[in-house]
Amino acid sequence: MSSFPRLARTGHTSHCKICLSGLPFSQVEVDSSRIALILYCFGTLDLLGTLSTKTSETDRQKWRDWLWEQQTSGKHGTGFKPSAYMTPQGGNDEYGDYDAPHLIMTYAALLSLAILRDDCSKLNRTGIVQLIRACQHEDGSFSALPDGGEADLRSVYCAFALSSMLDDWSGIDIDRAVAYIQRCSSYEGGYGQIPYNEALGGTTYCALAALHLAPGTTLSSPETRITPAERARTIRWLTQNQTSCGGFCGRTGKLADACYCFWCGASLSILGAGELVDSTALALWMAQCQYKFGGIAKAPSERPDPYHTYLSLAALALHPPSEGASSWELFPFNMFWNTTEETAQWVRDHVPAHKA
Amino acid sequence: MSATFDDSDESKPYATDPEWADVIPVQQYEGVEPIAPIFYTEEYKDATDYFRGVVKTGEMSPRVLKLTEEIIHMNPAHYSAWQYRYRTLLALNSSLEAELELMDSFAIQFLKTYQVWHHRRLLLTALRSVDAAARELAFVARALRTDAKNYHTWSYRQWILAHFNDEDRLWPGELPWVEELLEEDVRNNSAWHHRFFVVWQSGVRRGEVDREDVLRRELAFTKEKISLAPNNPSAWNYLRGVLDHTHTPYASLTSFVQPYTVAAAPGPTDDSVVDLENPRPSAGAELPCVPALEFLADIYEAEGGEATPKAVQIWKSLADERDTIRKKYWEHRIKDALHGSQ
Numbered sequence: 172m173s174s175f176p177r178l179a180r181t182g183h184t185s186h187c188k189i190c191l192s193g194l195p196f197s198q199v200e201v202d203s204s205r206i207a208l209i210l211y212c213f214g215t216l217d218l219l220g221t222l223s224t225k226t227s228e229t230d231r232q233k234w235r236d237w238l239w240e241q242q243t244s245g246k247h248g249t250g251f252k253p254s255a256y257m258t259p260q261g262g263n264d265e266y267g268d269y270d271a272p273h274l275i276m277t278y279a280a281l282l283s284l285a286i287l288r289d290d291c292s293k294l295n296r297t298g299i300v301q302l303i304r305a306c307q308h309e310d311g312s313f314s315a316l317p318d319g320g321e322a323d324l325r326s327v328y329c330a331f332a333l334s335s336m337l338d339d340w341s342g343i344d345i346d347r348a349v350a351y352i353q354r355c356s357s358y359e360g361g362y363g364q365i366p367y368n369e370a371l372g373g374t375t376y377c378a379l380a381a382l383h384l385a386p387g388t389t390l391s392s393p394e395t396r397i398t399p400a401e402r403a404r405t406i407r408w409l410t411q412n413q414t415s416c417g418g419f420c421g422r423t424g425k426l427a428d429a430c431y432c433f434w435c436g437a438s439l440s441i442l443g444a445g446e447l448v449d450s451t452a453l454a455l456w457m458a459q460c461q462y463k464f465g466g467i468a469k470a471p472s473e474r475p476d477p478y479h480t481y482l483s484l485a486a487l488a489l490h491p492p493s494e495g496a497s498s499w500e501l502f503p504f505n506m507f508w509n510t511t512e513e514t515a516q517w518v519r520d521h522v523p524a525h526k527a
Numbered sequence: 528m529s530a531t532f533d534d535s536d537e538s539k540p541y542a543t544d545p546e547w548a549d550v551i552p553v554q555q556y557e558g559v560e561p562i563a564p565i566f567y568t569e570e571y572k573d574a575t576d577y578f579r580g581v582v583k584t585g586e587m588s589p590r591v592l593k594l595t596e597e598i599i600h601m602n603p604a605h606y607s608a609w610q611y612r613y614r615t616l617l618a619l620n621s622s623l624e625a626e627l628e629l630m631d632s633f634a635i636q637f638l639k640t641y642q643v644w645h646h647r648r649l650l651l652t653a654l655r656s657v658d659a660a661a662r663e664l665a666f667v668a669r670a671l672r673t674d675a676k677n678y679h680t681w682s683y684r685q686w687i688l689a690h691f692n693d694e695d696r697l698w699p700g701e702l703p704w705v706e707e708l709l710e711e712d713v714r715n716n717s718a719w720h721h722r723f724f725v726v727w728q729s730g731v732r733r734g735e736v737d738r739e740d741v742l743r744r745e746l747a748f749t750k751e752k753i754s755l756a757p758n759n760p761s762a763w764n765y766l767r768g769v770l771d772h773t774h775t776p777y778a779s780l781t782s783f784v785q786p787y788t789v790a791a792a793p794g795p796t797d798d799s800v801v802d803l804e805n806p807r808p809s810a811g812a813e814l815p816c817v818p819a820l821e822f823l824a825d826i827y828e829a830e831g832g833e834a835t836p837k838a839v840q841i842w843k844s845l846a847d848e849r850d851t852i853r854k855k856y857w858e859h860r861i862k863d864a865l866h867g868s869q
Contacts, residue, residue, distance in 0.1 A: 199567070228678055238562075365682060
């Protein structure tokens with residue numbers, strides 16, 4: 172079909188490069204999760220294959236240096252801060268109570284460094300395992316900060332992803348964490364952010380990826396953590412979220428949003444049902460979410476941002492349209508770590524302690 | 528009157544304010560060239576320099592409350608300022624009820640910021656007061672009037688109720704309130720979800736000991752809502768949830784579902800036989816409806832044997848005609864039923 176729209180690859184690369192160079196004050200809320208935004212920018216370039224062609228080695232070295240500056244150690248172990256927004260001038264040897272490392276940012280930093288092909292020789296692995304341990308609570312959940320902060324499935328996922336990247340699970344009480352995840356399961360088939368919450372696309376991905384990442388214990392294995400009936404119910408709910416416009420919504424009855432195309436689509440892939448996505452309808456809808464000056468927005472005629480740009484591309488990498496030209500071709504994708512397969516391989520080769 | 532933030536323009540930079548002359552501001556460290564730097568305003572830089580200065584000395588005082596209030600007003604996601612503010616409130620023995628009130632309008636302004644809700648959780652946890660919890664439930668109801676499906680707001684309500692699960696007086700209002708919300712918008716999935724939480728996930732309350740009775744009540748309620756809007760997936764999902772939770776076979780609802788799976792009968796329906804157990808689709812409903820067809824196919828599939836082809840026929844019609852966006856899903860159901868992969 173010759174009228175199939177194109178993926179505006181150049182525009183999406185530019186959008187992310189502009190964000191990497193700086194953000195207006197109206198975006199100040201990004202400061203306390205800045206590495207996440209950075210990961211979405213790098214991830215976009217990684218998926219499009221433009222990191223080596225559209226950025227210079229000088230830039231990439233500066234980026235690595237800045238990321239390493241966010242690694243910080245102290246009484247709860249080691250991790251990464253979202254940015255230097257609370258770091259006092261002159262730096263500090265150890266973090267205090269108010270500039271502690273953040274679990275989700277540590278996950279984002281590690282993937283960012285892998286995308287930049289850093290050899291990870293500066294990584295304090297035992298420190299990160301200690302941080303993971305410090306973030307787990309009695310009920311099995313994890314908070315993003317060692318000293319409290321909201322505890323929910325997002326942090327649980329990051330703890331699991333980090334442990335699997337490090338190939339070291341000694342920081343997690345897996346059985347208790349698995350029980351917590353199961354308590355977040357909702358009657359609709361998805362998982363809520365904390366127990367008793369409404370089923371939501373993003374946290375459903377977190378739950379399913381975590382359940383599959385964790386190695387088996389005496390109490391459960393990746394194969395038995397979800398029963399066949401639960402699996403069928405989750406697949407039903409996930410496919411129900413693909414709306415007639417082609418995009419996915421994150422909750423029953425809501426409007427489609429580009430980010431849920433990834434969260435729901437990848438969830439289906441994890442359950443071995445990725446082929447149930449109508450990928451052509453998905454791509455046609457994504458094409459409408461593209462902003463005329465680059466970037467992908469959460470819905471048609473909205474403003475783009477790196478989060479929706481990256482997750483849209485990730486969804487397309489997992490569920491490429493069966494028609495359409497080469498503009499839609501993206502790199503193979505690792506659905507569990509949410510990164511390209513090449514970057515995942517780099518992680519396997521450089522992050523575990525036994526590879527150091 | 529609820530307290531609001533002080534928006535007056537008279538505030539001068541901390542750097543020139545004699546009241547802050549004793550604090551040494553600490554600038555933000557930027558060793559190497561930052562990635563994606565935020566272009567801070569002078570006002571924000573000034574305030575956060577003094578905040579880092581305060582954190583360094585560990586000062587916890589009323590003026591720190593003012594400073595953190597100003598910072599979170601400029602950046603509600605500044606979790607360090609929230610953390611510090613919370614600990615300062617405790618250190619000063621400040622009224623936490625007053626803090627909750629102070630944060631009311633702020634929360635509604637920044638409904639989508641995690642920290643706003645986390646702060647309230649911390650306050651309520653520290654207060655251990657059922658009165659405060661009741662007040663929070665009323666506040667949440669108000670906040671939902673601004674955005675009836677806000678995830679954080681709902682999450683907070685469910686957390687409050689679960690946290691105070693044994694406090695019977697917090698609970699009786701939940702069902703009538705959910706019903707009001709569903710009156711306003713029968714497609715509000717958050718309200719349906721909340722109903723499930725209240726009825727099935729939070730223990731058995733007074734007057735609900737007879738679970739058979741509760742099941743009958745819930746089925747009647749849901750069927751009536753389905754009859755008003757047959758194509759509402761939230762109601763059907765709730766129905767399935769209730770049946771799964773109570774291990775009730777879907778087949779027990781065959782006679783209810785059937786009228787929703789066929790095209791509307793032309794002309795007036797036979798109103799002389801009103802079956803209260805099985806309300807019929809409202810006039811003008813778009814029929815047959817997809818969730819009903821799916822439900823009936825599930826009944827046939829569970830029955831198996833000679834009923835299987837009937838399920839397959841329904842799935843085919845869904846795949847090819849009525850729900851083509853999920854064509855692959857319906858074909859997967861056909862394959863599963865015929866080859867029994869599960």
